[in-house]
Amino acid sequence: MSRCSGWLLTFAGDAQAVIGQRELLHLVHRSETHQVPCAPPYCRRVLLWEQGVLPVFDVGVWADPSAQGIADPIVAVVGFQSADGASSHEFGGLLLASAPQRIDVDDAWACELPSALQSWRRISCACFERDERPLPVLDLQRLFN
Amino acid sequence: MSDITTIEAVLSARGLLSFAGVRILLNAGDLRMIESASDLVRTDPPSQGVGWIAVSDQWRPVYALSFDLTPLVDEVAAARPVCAVLGDGGNLFGLLCDDVLVARGEPLAFRSPPRAMLGAGSPILGLSSDQGKLVCGTDAASLARCIGTAIGLDRRIGHEVAET
Numbered sequence: 001m002s003r004c005s006g007w008l009l010t011f012a013g014d015a016q017a018v019i020g021q022r023e024l025l026h027l028v029h030r031s032e033t034h035q036v037p038c039a040p041p042y043c044r045r046v047l048l049w050e051q052g053v054l055p056v057f058d059v060g061v062w063a064d065p066s067a068q069g070i071a072d073p074i075v076a077v078v079g080f081q082s083a084d085g086a087s088s089h090e091f092g093g094l095l096l097a098s099a100p101q102r103i104d105v106d107d108a109w110a111c112e113l114p115s116a117l118q119s120w121r122r123i124s125c126a127c128f129e130r131d132e133r134p135l136p137v138l139d140l141q142r143l144f145n
Numbered sequence: 146m147s148d149i150t151t152i153e154a155v156l157s158a159r160g161l162l163s164f165a166g167v168r169i170l171l172n173a174g175d176l177r178m179i180e181s182a183s184d185l186v187r188t189d190p191p192s193q194g195v196g197w198i199a200v201s202d203q204w205r206p207v208y209a210l211s212f213d214l215t216p217l218v219d220e221v222a223a224a225r226p227v228c229a230v231l232g233d234g235g236n237l238f239g240l241l242c243d244d245v246l247v248a249r250g251e252p253l254a255f256r257s258p259p260r261a262m263l264g265a266g267s268p269i270l271g272l273s274s275d276q277g278k279l280v281c282g283t284d285a286a287s288l289a290r291c292i293g294t295a296i297g298l299d300r301r302i303g304h305e306v307a308e309t
Contacts, residue, residue: 034279036258037167037213038267038291043259046272046279053272053279055259092259144259 002107007100008135009076012060013067014097017124017136019078024100025091026077030056033075033093041065047075047093056093057143063119070097080140092144103130161246161280162229165212165222168280170253170273175285177237178230179245185228195223198239200230207239214268214291231285238289255282266294 005021026049033045033056042062047054056075060067075093082088109128113121117136120127123143124136160176162169178200185196191206193216198207209222217223225241232238255271263269268291271282 035166035212036262036269036272036279037281038264038269039258039262040264043261048274048277048279051274053256053274055262057261144261 003104006103006105006137007076008103009059009094009100009138010097011063011067011095012058012070012073012097013064015060015063015067016133017059017120017138018103018105018128019094019138019140021102023078023080023140024076025079027099028075028077030070030073030075030095045093045095047077049077049091049093052091054091054093055144056095058095059123059138059143060095060097062123070095073097074099076100078140080144083141083145090141090144092140105130159248159252160229160231161248162240162242163244163246164210164225164240164242165217167210167212167214168275168278169288170248170280170282171231172282172284175231175233176229176245176247177232179247180228180230180239182224182226182228182241185239187223190218193218195241198228198230200237203237205230205237205239207241208292209241210292214288216292231288233284233286233289236285236289238292240288253280253282266291 006018007024008018010016033047035044042058045056047056074096076096077093079089079091082090111127111129113127114134120136125139126137127134159173160171185198185207187196190196194206194208196207197204209217211217225243227242227245228239229242229245230239253273255273258272268283268287269281273280
């Protein structure tokens, strides 16, 4: 058995998922984001960050369009390997309902995505169970492309 | 400045349109004219438009758009002071704006919006920033197609003309 660390993220509607320890780069307040015309509710904002324009994904609203908006949201800036497989990295933002929580994950906790979370298959690469709650592991490359 | 340089400067100038909290940077050459909104003829406007503007002896339809680039006919939108005449080829139309800037500086670096950000029929082709503000890049053809779809036409707007 091996253990590794990750970040537990809580989104609108109390949806939760995990990303790798090194994928979280920065936390900023949502007031620094800008709305984009004609974009769907779950990906309607961008963050101007270090001379770049980062899309901000609201996983909670994507998972449940009826989820209530977050009163005081945080944007987690995340980095991940680019889709072309090169050594370059891409960046994006995730809208969070609360500050990320550092957790340790054990390989033995791996499980199948439950039927209630089948729609998450498109944006997740694994799932594990912690405290009797299934937690998808986000595939950031698929989420932002 | 030589005549050639002058012509190149005009052709490479890009219109930066501001309305409803949106900043839209057009492709070079797509901004044809800037007129005062007081020159509009507002009687018998086009479907979901606010009036007509005369361009080269022809009346062209004029629209006021929301943040999501759908036509508005409310009084506040119709009171925007500037009419930007846009076009690709011979298809011309006007957009009411709060402000129109002719940008001649260094071109901005745009990134393509991620697929997840592109709503159906979105005319947004790129995103960039300028002085801490978001700038959305598009071209006149994409905007015309977007407006045409919003008002139920199966083609882009800008074909409607009448002799002045």
